[in-house]
Amino acid sequence: MKASCRVAWAAVSVSCCVTATGLTWVTEFIRFLGAGGFADVFLYRQDMPRREVAVKVIRSGASAAQKQKFQAESDLMAKFGAHPAVLSLYAAGRLRDGRAYLTMEYCPPPHLGKRFS
Numbered sequence: 001m002k003a004s005c006r007v008a009w010a011a012v013s014v015s016c017c018v019t020a021t022g023l024t025w026v027t028e029f030i031r032f033l034g035a036g037g038f039a040d041v042f043l044y045r046q047d048m049p050r051r052e053v054a055v056k057v058i059r060s061g062a063s064a065a066q067k068q069k070f071q072a073e074s075d076l077m078a079k080f081g082a083h084p085a086v087l088s089l090y091a092a093g094r095l096r097d098g099r100a101y102l103t104m105e106y107c108p109p110p111h112l113g114k115r116f117s
Contacts, residue, residue: 029043030043030044030052031043033054038058038059038066038069038070039056039058039059039062039070040056040057040059041056041057042054042055042056043106052106053090053105053106054107055101055103056101056102056104057095057100057101058070058099058100058101060099070100071100074089074092074100074102077089077104087105087107088104088105089102090103090104
């Protein structure tokens with residue numbers, strides 16, 4: 001894992017693991033999954049129910065337009081989450097430093113060797 005990913009993970013681990021009620025729901029960081037135009041995605045293990053979840057966190061320094069796109073993504077996922085082509089949104093909120101995050105269904109990439117063999 002690159003050092004920049006570890007720094008991003010450290011910022012997420014402080015507050016992403018606690019709900020508004022103070023109950024923990026994500027207990028273990030697994031790995032960095034990837035980065036897009038303005039957000040990073042991490043794989044976590046949720047304790048109850050026991051499952052892997054993807055946590056997408058907007059980067060600090062995101063522009064107002066990027067923050068609006070992140071909010072729109074959250075709204076669309078919530079609205080169309082029952083659609084089979086849309087990942088389920090489990091939770092959304094803000095970290096202590098003000099960055100928004102989404103906790104969603106983890107959909108691992110297909111293993112193309114198995115898919116086409």
